[in-house]
Amino acid sequence: MRNSSAKELALFSLLGALTFAAKMAMAQFPNIEPVSLLVMLLAVCYGWRGLYAVYLYVFLEFAMWGLGLWSFCYLYIWLILFILARALRRMESPLGWAVLSGCFGLLFGALCALVYWIVGGWASAVSWWIAGIPMDITHGIGNFVIALVLFRPLRRYLNTLNRRYGFPAP
Amino acid sequence: MKKRKYLLTGLGVAAFCALAILLALVWKTNRPSAEAGKKQVTVEVVHSDGAQVEFTYETDLEYLGELLKEEGLISGTESEYGLFVDTVDGETADYSLNGSWWRLSCNGTDAETGVDGVVLRDGDTYTWTYTVG
Numbered sequence: 326m327r328n329s330s331a332k333e334l335a336l337f338s339l340l341g342a343l344t345f346a347a348k349m350a351m352a353q354f355p356n357i358e359p360v361s362l363l364v365m366l367l368a369v370c371y372g373w374r375g376l377y378a379v380y381l382y383v384f385l386e387f388a389m390w391g392l393g394l395w396s397f398c399y400l401y402i403w404l405i406l407f408i409l410a411r412a413l414r415r416m417e418s419p420l421g422w423a424v425l426s427g428c429f430g431l432l433f434g435a436l437c438a439l440v441y442w443i444v445g446g447w448a449s450a451v452s453w454w455i456a457g458i459p460m461d462i463t464h465g466i467g468n469f470v471i472a473l474v475l476f477r478p479l480r481r482y483l484n485t486l487n488r489r490y491g492f493p494a495p
Numbered sequence: 496m497k498k499r500k501y502l503l504t505g506l507g508v509a510a511f512c513a514l515a516i517l518l519a520l521v522w523k524t525n526r527p528s529a530e531a532g533k534k535q536v537t538v539e540v541v542h543s544d545g546a547q548v549e550f551t552y553e554t555d556l557e558y559l560g561e562l563l564k565e566e567g568l569i570s571g572t573e574s575e576y577g578l579f580v581d582t583v584d585g586e587t588a589d590y591s592l593n594g595s596w597w598r599l600s601c602n603g604t605d606a607e608t609g610v611d612g613v614v615l616r617d618g619d620t621y622t623w624t625y626t627v628g
Contacts, residue, residue: 391594391628418500424507431514456607458522462515469511 336492337374340367341381345389348382356460357467361426362475364403368410370483372495379403394444398437405429405436414495422476427469434461529557534617538568540584541624543595548584559621560611569610569623578611583623598626 340363347359360382367375383399406429413425434457442450487494536559538550556562560578563569571580580597581587588595599606599613600622606613613621 418504420504421507424504424511427511428514431511431518452607455522455525456612458518462518465511465515 333374333492337371337377338381340375340378341385344378344382345385354467356464357471358464359471360403361406361429361468362471362479364406365410365422365426365472365476366479366483368407369414369480370487370495371492373411374495376404376407379407394440395437397440402433402436419473419477423469423473426472426476427465430468431461431465433464434458529614530616531557534615536562536615536618537620538563539620539622541622542584542586543625554615557615558611559613559615560609562615563610578609580610586625588625593627595625595627598624600624
């Protein structure tokens with residue numbers, strides 16, 4: 326980040342902290358989370374610079390909960406969603422974004438199981454994944470509904486704010 | 496063009512539903528099934544000072560959580576995931592205080608579910624270990 330960067334630094338710090346705060350605020354609803362929605366919005370509205378905010382959020386998670394096997398999963402799982410959202414950035418349909426977010430939620434356990442496969446082998450990964458499937462289904466449905474309702478209005482709102490405060494489109 | 500977009504979105508929604516149904520089927524066919532009849536199981540507790548206590552139970556119950564709650568060996572907070580255990584054999588682990596928690600293992604391997612999801616099997620040994628960090 327160069328000169329205009331103080332502004333960007335502040336913005337992405339705020340967005341990363343906001344993502345973490347939103348996650349904590351919804352912690353009482355198991356596996357219903359706003360992070361997937363916000364990661365997609367960061368990818369679409371800020372381009373690759375949005376990764377600053379994503380990894381600030383990841384860092385805050387580590388700082389709050391400490392490190393464990395799940396931490397390795399957090400290092401790549403949000404990046405996968407970010408890359409997919411970046412690839413689909415021209416998509417307008419809220420239903421399309423809901424499908425992406427929903428499928429990501431459904432596959433969250435399977436993607437995290439990669440860590441358990443490396444550490445404990447195939448059987449450990451599969452049994453860990455299967456035990457968590459009910460939570461993945463809740464996660465997928467929650468993601469689908471949240472993205473369907475909120476993705477389009479928040480995307481417009483962020484783009485308006487970006488224009489108003491002079492943040493270039495990605 | 497518009498028609499193609501609708502078609503793609505429709506296919507996406509169908510794929511999402513199919514994936515959810517597929518996952519539900521995988522879970523239904525693979526979840527651990529309970530074992531009926533009498534079972535004898537051993538529960539070991541490793542306390543913070545290293546002291547080990549062993550309990551043996553004979554039971555017709557099907558899940559470890561129900562057995563240990565009935566026996567008064569564990570307590571904690573009920574959540575949507577089941578019981579979050581903070582006290583075992585009278586000793587409380589407080590993660591917010593010193594990063595301590597109760598690790599549950601079944602026959603030497605870390606449990607893959609919470610205590611409420613652990614299926615009791617005859618001859619199994621379950622171990623609660625006071626763990627820090």
